[in-house]
Amino acid sequence: EPFRGHFIGFPVDVWLPITTADLFVRGFDADDRASMPFEMIGRLAEGGTAAGAQEALDRVALTLEAQHPETHRGHGVGVTPTTGVDHSLQSVVTAFVLVLSVLALVVLVIACLNVGSILLVRTLAREREMAVRLALGAGNGRLVRQLLTESLILAGGGMVLGIGLALFRNGRLGALFQNMAAGLGLALPFDGRVLMLSASTAALAAGLSGAAPAMYLLRRPPAAVLRSRTQSGGAARARAVLVVGQVGASVALAITTGLFVRALATGLDTDPGFDADLLATFVVEQEQPASMELAGASLEALLDDIATLPGVTAVSVANT
16 A cells, blocks of 8 residues: 555655755745745654654744744644544544544444344244254254354355445445535555454344354253243343333434534534625646735736626635
8 A cells, every 4th residue: 555645534645855856846946944834754763752742842842932933932842642634533433434434333233123023023933843853852953053054144145245336336435525616535445454343343233143142042941931821021121121222223324424513504604704605716727926916916817807807796805
């Protein structure tokens, strides 16, 4: 995997020696202290800490301020760990990923409760069959292994289907991110750790879904099952618990989804502080001017020309 940069979502397509940057970037001057165009990345020595690096760079900043007060006065250095997420966005991204993870967990719980209810009903329908097998000498371990095997086959099929959908959707999502206006380069490769987590979760869900009905069957004597014509109270309670849990988790998910939609609608209706209706924006790219005065004069002339166009009531310019 090539190195695409140290911030997720902002890939670097071309790396250039600093000595050639002025050939490709208009107005770039590596010796211009006022522009401060660099962001430095460093690796700590063994045993080093971010706090120690901060203290050392603070001393460097004070030395530069004393040597070049006209450009470095009031400027310092901030040391932040490189986590793959821009430190200014880290808290927001962490909160967002946490919310998505919780929602995914709720969906998983709903699915497990749903499948568990189906397996329980299926097991109860086979209760007399299992009782006959036990009466004929089948061991408890054999019945438990049979139910667990059935659950694992069901979970394995669901996991294979989920992996296939993930592979299909990952490519689509990557293309969607790259085509966005912001040009986010969020690569979504298939991660082996995610696969292991998915497999472990599927195995755990299968074990719980298969073990619970098995434990219920083994607690009831075969003779009592064969004499009984109705389901036991324990089975009815177990089904009620599963149904209540599924409905409760579904309601929680529906409420959360409604809050997301409401927050989105509120964000779209937020007043940005200016009238955004009938507002058009565009980018002006200039050849490298001989001086900043000439650049400003050409922009002023451009603004005057645009202001005379039919339908234009006001025009302004900003430098990012």
